[in-house]
Amino acid sequence: MWRPNILEEACRRFTGKTTPxxxxxxxxxxxxxxxxxxxxxxxxLIPIAARGAELLDTELxxxxxxxxxxxxTPHFIQSKEMRYVEVIHKLPFPCCVISFKKLKGxxxxxxxxxxxxxLFRSWGKAMGKMHMLSKKDWSxxxxxxxxxxxxxxxxxxxxxxxxxxxxxxxxxxxxxxDLKQTKQNYGLIHNHLTPESFLVAxxxxxxxxxxxxxxxxxxxxxxSVALYDACMVMKPAERGLFKNIFLNAFIDGYQSENELDxxxxxxxxxxxxxxxxFLYFSSYLNPTGLSPTQKEKLYQMRLKIERGTPAFSA
Numbered sequence: 001m002w003r004p005n006i007l008e009e010a011c012r013r014f015t016g017k018t019t020p021x022x023x024x025x026x027x028x029x030x031x032x033x034x035x036x037x038x039x040x041x042x043x044x045l046i047p048i049a050a051r052g053a054e055l056l057d058t059e060l061x062x063x064x065x066x067x068x069x070x071x072x073t074p075h076f077i078q079s080k081e082m083r084y085v086e087v088i089h090k091l092p093f094p095c096c097v098i099s100f101k102k103l104k105g106x107x108x109x110x111x112x113x114x115x116x117x118x119l120f121r122s123w124g125k126a127m128g129k130m131h132m133l134s135k136k137d138w139s140x141x142x143x144x145x146x147x148x149x150x151x152x153x154x155x156x157x158x159x160x161x162x163x164x165x166x167x168x169x170x171x172x173x174x175x176x177x178d179l180k181q182t183k184q185n186y187g188l189i190h191n192h193l194t195p196e197s198f199l200v201a202x203x204x205x206x207x208x209x210x211x212x213x214x215x216x217x218x219x220x221x222x223x224s225v226a227l228y229d230a231c232m233v234m235k236p237a238e239r240g241l242f243k244n245i246f247l248n249a250f251i252d253g254y255q256s257e258n259e260l261d262x263x264x265x266x267x268x269x270x271x272x273x274x275x276x277x278f279l280y281f282s283s284y285l286n287p288t289g290l291s292p293t294q295k296e297k298l299y300q301m302r303l304k305i306e307r308g309t310p311a312f313s314a
Contacts, residue, residue, distance in 0.1 A: 002045055006090055007032065010043050010097040013079045013086045033102065036077065040102040042209075048087070048094045051212065055144045056085045056096050059211050062188070065138045071129060072207045074100035105199030105207040110233045117249040118204050123226065124253030126206050127193055131219045132258040134187035145188060148176070148217035153281055161284065165305050169281065172274045179218065185261055189222035191215050194229040220264055224271035226250065228311070236314035243312060276301070276311035 008018045016034040024031040024042070032043045046056065060076055067073045077099050079086050086097040108114045154173075158166055190197070191213035198206040230246050231239045247268075254260070261267075280301045283290070290298070304311070 002030070002093070002095075003090075006045070006088055006093075006095070007043075009088055009090070010045060010086070010095075013081070013088075013097065014041070014043065014077065014099045015080045016041065016043070016099075036099070041077065042074075042100055042102050044098050044100075045095045046098075046212070048096060051096065053085045053087055053096050056098060058139070058141070058144045059214060060084050060098070061139055061141065062214065063211055066130060066133060066208075069129070069133055071126060071133075072103075072201065072205055073211075074103060074209050076100045100209070103199055103207045103209055105201045108195055108200045110230075114200055114204070117245065119200060119206075120230075120246050120249035121253035122205050123193070123198075124250035125257055126198075126208065126253075127190065127222060127226065127250075128254035128257030130190060130193075131187060131222070131254075134189070135183050143188075146215045148215060148221070149173070150215070153278065153285060156285060158281060161281070161302075162306075165277075165280075165302070168305060169277055172270075172277060175270070176218070176274070179267075181218075184259070185220065186218050187216065188214060189217045189219060191217065191222060191225065193222065193226050196229075218267065218271070219258075219260070220267035221271045221274075223250070223254070223264075224268045224275055227268065228272055228275045231312055236312075239312040272311055277305065280305060 007021055011018045011021060011032075011034050014034075014036060016036040018034075020034075021043075022033040024033060030045045032045075033040055034043055035041070051059075063073045063076070067075075076084055078084055079099075084098060088095050088097060106114075108119065158169060161169070190208075190211065192210070193208070197210040197213075198208045201207050227243065227247060227250070231243050234242045251260070251264075280298070283294075283298050283301075303309075304313070
């Protein structure tokens with residue numbers, strides 16, 4: 001995606017060596033490892049069309065605030081012009097660039113030994129602490145994060161899905177709109193705190209490196225995103241039991257940092273089904289490049305929604 005001249009320019013702005021410049025493939029999109037002052041660092045390039053400099057500045061304020069309060073996040077560095085966010089106005093993709101010291105941790109997958117209750121508890125503890133901190137007046141600057149119902153999916157014509165699915169979507173949106181927002185249940189959330197957004201340190205704690213999905217939403221939705229992602233990597237027959245194991249450990253960690261409303265389970269279950277709908281529409285709106293397997297998965301999602309089958313069922 002990124003042309004060599006743009007990558008080299010980004011590297012120079014953060015006074016790094018342009019060789020070797022290693023692309024981090026897989027889940028680490030738009031990220032490159034390079035050497036800065038003799039140490040491995042990461043460059044992250046973000047198209048301006050996706051997120052501009054103002055939003056990134058706010059995002060880095062939030063990340064630094066979390067770091068100051070005990071959350072393991074990256075150490076961002078300044079460019080040679082003493083800026084945390086650099087803007088490169090070059091075609092075909094004008095972009096913003098940020099850089100941070102490479103984190104020492106590993107990606108954990110569900111078939112590994114580290115995928116256990118200790119991890120789930122630490123995962124929940126990190127989210128609980130973030131939700132607790134989001135209740136405080138942590139920024140004196142205007143915040144540029146969006147609200148939960150801002151985004152392409154909430155403005156597009158979704159009638160292509162058919163009346164039955166569209167009615168379920170509209171009913172879910174109304175339910176969320178009618179849910180009373182309080183300081184105890186609503187605030188700035190990570191919105192995608194899954195193993196795609198963190199590494200795991202030797203002590204089992206998550207090292208969170210990606211905050212690109214942050215927005216204002218209900219805390220229960222943030223929990224449901226983590227639960228949904230964790231359960232969906234399991235075999236369908238295992239999901240019911242695994243859901244209880246995961247949630248017990250996760251909420252134990254979460255509530256050591258932040259108190260939940262008494263009806264949190266009800267809302268997490270609701271948001272699981274909403275997440276399923278959301279991902280269905282998101283995939284449908286961006287069908288380019290879907291493999292035959294992914295298209296079949298989308299078709300099966302449609303059948304489950306039409307039949308009213310729960311997201312975690314086979």
